[in-house]
Amino acid sequence: MQRRREPSALLSVDTAITVPFFDVDSMNIVWHGHYCKYLEVARCNLLDKLGYNYTDMKQSGFMFPIVDMQIKYIQPLVFEQQVIVTASLIEWEYRLKIHYVIRDALTGAVLSKAHTVQAAVDAETKLLRIGCPDALLDKVKLLAP
Numbered sequence: 001m002q003r004r005r006e007p008s009a010l011l012s013v014d015t016a017i018t019v020p021f022f023d024v025d026s027m028n029i030v031w032h033g034h035y036c037k038y039l040e041v042a043r044c045n046l047l048d049k050l051g052y053n054y055t056d057m058k059q060s061g062f063m064f065p066i067v068d069m070q071i072k073y074i075q076p077l078v079f080e081q082q083v084i085v086t087a088s089l090i091e092w093e094y095r096l097k098i099h100y101v102i103r104d105a106l107t108g109a110v111l112s113k114a115h116t117v118q119a120a121v122d123a124e125t126k127l128l129r130i131g132c133p134d135a136l137l138d139k140v141k142l143l144a145p
Helices: 032-050 054-059 134-143
Strands: 011-018 066-073 082-091 096-104 110-118
Touching (some): 032 110, 032 134, 054 134
Antiparallel strands (some): 082 096
């Protein structure tokens, strides 16, 4: 299977997920709200690879809550289906914006597309910060061509 990388992505990570029974409804398809969990698993893997995960964020004095999330459901996910969630970092200077593509692991068919936006918030004051902290930007600089 050939994976297409987001053209403007600085970093992309693939995460394999097998749809568990407890995520499906009586029609054997994944309830729409569970897709958020799959995005979160992929996002955590991406942040780990970047070297600035949620623990690092907290240690640097920042939180990055989700402020926007959009999901396009193309085909339903079903029980025991193996999928690949590709998470791609596309914005990082003023906010974290991550694009996601969920594909069938066997056929490569695109099943869903999504994106999330996270904003930097000072952990102590709880104030929104305009721009990402240097701790994140320093990690990005190590990856930039």
